Amino acid sequence: MKQTKKKLAILGNGYLAGIITEAYGMGLLEGYEMTGILGRTEEKTRRLAEAAGCRACASIEELLEAKPDYVAEAASVAAVRDYGKRILCSGASLVVLSIGAFADRGFYENAKRWAADNGTRIYLASGAVGGFDVLRTVSLMALAQKKKAGADDSEGAITADSLSGFLTAGISTRKGPASLRNTPVFKEHFMTDTQEAKAFSGNANEAISLLPTKVNVAVASALATAGPDETTVEIASVPGMAGDDHRITAKIGGTDEVEAVVDIYSRTSAIAGWSSVAVLRNILSPVVF
Structure with missing residues (x-):
């Protein structure tokens, strides 16, 4: 039986939002029907919506009017904070590129509650980084170690508090x-x-307060490991360098048994937009990576 297409909306009208609409036009998001795009600039939003064959929206209410199943955010940290609650509580799941919004622990916990209460989900588009599966696995092992030591009474959630002292994590x-x-x-x-x-x-918390548009990778790494307060961030200026070179580490404290090291270099921000496309494809795929 043919599967009904899921409704997809986009928050943002810039370069990264353009990559998502480009992928849609190429047929790479074949399981979706594009319903609307919301951006700050009317003309740019209109052009992008015309390319995608959907509605150019002037407000979040207009974007959600079509009852999208998923909203792909490609706008800003501020947009996630401003619209996240309304999106998640409307019945739409949220694919987030501006992961730095979740460096705010209070907002992060609220967002998880909004999603849980409304049967929706938050997808962090971390494909621009990669290696998050092994980072999460190491974090889970650290939580299990803490439980075995009798030092944890949580119900299984991996949080900065539950892993403090049992996991060290950082990104340079x-x-x-x-x-x-x-x-x-x-x-x-x-x-x-x-x-x-x-x-x-x-x-990571200090980094996002100083560099809100530059450290999404650091915040994503922190959320996957020890949390924004416990994940160290080092940034270096390198003469003549183009692009970003990241090294993420996660190690179970007090043991040399497991240490994950993830190295990523990217010269273009396009990989972030394609990361959202990869998440959207994976959501509907019969085989999930």
Whole structure:
């Protein structure tokens, strides 16, 4: 029996939203029917909606009017915070690119509750990073170790509190100096340095407060491991470098049995948009990776 297509809406009208609509036009999201696009700029939204053959929306209420099953966010941290509750409570699941929104522990816990109460789900588009399956597995092993030690009375949720002291996690990122310009961590000498220089050192929560558009990968890594308060973040400025080079580590505390190391280099942000496409395809796939 032929499966009914799921309704899909997009929050955002920029480059990454364009990749999702491009994939739709190529037939790579064949299990979906595009219902609407909401963006800040009317003309850009209209052009993107015309390309996708769907409605250009002027408000979140208009976007949700068609009762989408999924909303793919490709806008901003602010958009996730502003619209996340209404989307999840409307009956739509949310595919999130701006994962930095969940560095706010209170918002993250609320979002999980909104989804649970309304039978919806939050999908973090982490394919731009990769390796999250092994990171989550190591985190689960750390939680099991803590339970065996009798130091945990939770009901199985993997949280920063439940893993503190049993899992160490961190991410180091190397960036070109120009990509740090117009951020609080930028220093003029980065542009003339001949050697790598430290731009930031702290945890994921501190990183997102300073660099809300630059550390989605760090926050995603933190959510998959020890949490934003316990995951260390190091950012370096590298002369002549193009793109981002990330190294994510997760190690079960007090043992040398398991340590996960994930290395990712990307010269283009396009991989983030295609990550959303991969998530949407996986949701409907008979075989889930």
